[in-house]
Amino acid sequence: MSDRRIRVILPLFGLTCAALIAAPSAGAALVAAPAPESDSRSSLVDTKTPHNAKPLARGKVKAxxxxxxxxxxxxxxxxxxxxxxxxxxxxxxxxxxxxxxxxxxxxxxxxxxxxxxxxxxxxxxxxxxxxxxxxxxxxxxxxxxxxxxxxxxxxxxxxxxxxxxxxxxxxxxxxxxxxxxxxxxxxxxxxxxxxxxxxxxxxxxxxxxxxxxxxxxxxxxxxxxxxxxxxxxxxxxxxxxxxxxxxxxxxxxxxxxxxxxxxxxxxxxxxxxxxxxxxxxxxxxxxxxxxxxxx
Structure with missing residues (x-):
C-alpha cells in the first residue's frame, strides 16, 4: 500500500488532511505540504514537456x-x-x-x-x-x-x-x-x-x-x-x-x-x-x- 497521503481540500478552512493530522491543536504549527517530485527525466527533455506527452502517431514507445x-x-x-x-x-x-x-x-x-x-x-x-x-x-x-x-x-x-x-x-x-x-x-x-x-x-x-x-x-x-x-x-x-x-x-x-x-x-x-x-x-x-x- 502506498504511503502517499490522500490530500482533500476542506472548503471552509482551506487545510489539507495532512496538515490537520500534523496540527491537532489550534496552537500547533502547520506542516508544509510535501514538495513536488523532482523531474527524473533526461536533461535533454524539456521540463515544460508534459509528463504524459505521447506521439500522435500510435505505437509502442518506452520513454x-x-x-x-x-x-x-x-x-x-x-x-x-x-x-x-x-x-x-x-x-x-x-x-x-x-x-x-x-x-x-x-x-x-x-x-x-x-x-x-x-x-x-x-x-x-x-x-x-x-x-x-x-x-x-x-x-x-x-x-x-x-x-x-x-x-x-x-x-x-x-x-x-x-x-x-x-x-x-x-x-x-x-x-x-x-x-x-x-x-x-x-x-x-x-x-x-x-x-x-x-x-x-x-x-x-x-x-x-x-x-x-x-x-x-x-x-x-x-x-x-x-x-x-x-x-x-x-x-x-x-x-x-x-x-x-x-x-x-x-x-x-x-x-x-x-x-x-x-x-x-x-x-x-x-x-x-x-x-x-x-x-x-x-x-x-x-x-x-x-x-x-x-x-
Whole structure:
C-alpha cells in the first residue's frame, strides 16, 4: 500500500488532511505540504514537456528522450547549434546562406526561423541541429510546425547520420549506413510536402534518393504535427498522426545514429515565379512549436 497521503481540500478552512493530522491543536504549527517530485527525466527533455506527452502517431514507445518546447527567450545551446554556413545550389547571380541571426524564440512558445533579403541577390535563412549533443537510432520523432506560404520557401524537419552518408568513404549503395531523412520539406504552395530519403552522397554520381509527396490537408492553415516512426524494419512518415508514407525496403532504412535538424531556406528552383518578388516578414517565417523524440 502506498504511503502517499490522500490530500482533500476542506472548503471552509482551506487545510489539507495532512496538515490537520500534523496540527491537532489550534496552537500547533502547520506542516508544509510535501514538495513536488523532482523531474527524473533526461536533461535533454524539456521540463515544460508534459509528463504524459505521447506521439500522435500510435505505437509502442518506452520513454521520452529528447524534447524542446521553445519557451523562454533564447535558443537552448545545450541541445542546438545555429549554423553560419554558405548554401550551395543557388541560381546565379543569387547567393544564399544560413545565418544564426535568423533563428530566435518568438516569445509565444515557438522557434522562429526567418528568411531575409539583406541585399540585392542575397538571401539568408536559418538552420539548427543537435550534432554532437543528441542523436539516436530508431524511435519516434514528432514536431509541431507552421510552414510558410511557399514561393521558394522550404521549411524542413530532417535527420542526418552522425557518421555521414558514406562512413569511411565507402558508397555501399544502401541507406543502412546512414541517410538524410527529410520528414518534411514544405516546397509546395498546395497542401502537400516532400518526404524524401538521400544516401551515399549529396553529389552525383554516387547520390541516390527515394522521394514521395505527402498529402497534407490544411497544411498552410496553421500548426500541424509531422513525424517519423523509425524501426529496424520500417519507416512511417506521419502527418497529424496519420501515416502518409511507408518504407519497408531494408536497403532504405538507416541502422545508425542520426541527429535532428530544423531549417528554413528559399531557393529559386522551388519558386512559382521568382523569389525576387517574395515578401520577407513574420508571415514568411517557419515556426516550430515543439520537437519530441521517444524510444
Amino acid at each position: 521520452l528522450v529528447f524534447s524542446d518546447e521553445f519557451n523562454g527567450t533564447s535558443l537552448d545551446t545545450s541541445k542546438w547549434t545555429a549554423r553560419d554556413w554558405a548554401r550551395s545550389g543557388t541560381v546565379p547571380p543569387d547567393t544564399w546562406s544560413y545565418d544564426p541571426a535568423n533563428v530566435s524564440l518568438n516569445g509565444a512558445g515557438s522557434l522562429e526561423i526567418k528568411v531575409r533579403n539583406p541585399a540585392a541577390n542575397t538571401y539568408t535563412g536559418g538552420l539548427i541541429d543537435s550534432q554532437g549533443k543528441f542523436d539516436f537510432t530508431h524511435g519516434t520523432l514528432e514536431a509541431r510546425i507552421k510552414v510558410p506560404p511557399t514561393n521558394g520557401h522550404l521549411g524542413a524537419v530532417w535527420l542526418l547520420p552522425t557518421g555521414g552518408l558514406a562512413p569511411g568513404g565507402v558508397y555501399d549503395g544502401t541507406a543502412r549506413d546512414g541517410a538524410e531523412m527529410d520528414i518534411v520539406e514544405s516546397n509546395f504552395k498546395a497542401d502537400q510536402y516532400s518526404a524524401t530519403l538521400h544516401w551515399d552522397s549529396f553529389n552525383p554520381p554516387q547520390h541516390q534518393q527515394s522521394g514521395a509527396v505527402a498529402t497534407a490537408p490544411g497544411l498552410h492553415s496553421g500548426y500541424h504535427t509531422v513525424g517519423l516512426k523509425w524501426s529496424a524494419t520500417k519507416l512511417e512518415f506521419t502527418y497529424d498522426g496519420s501515416v502518409v508514407r511507408t518504407v519497408t525496403d531494408p536497403k532504405l532504412i538507416s541502422q545508425v545514429k542520426e541527429y535532428p535538424l530544423l531549417s528554413h531556406e528559399i531557393l529559386d528552383q522551388w519558386a512559382d515565379g521568382s523569389i525576387h518578388d517574395e515578401v520577407f516578414d513574420s508571415s514568411s517565417s517557419f515556426y516550430v512549436d515543439y520537437i519530441r523524440v521517444w524510444q
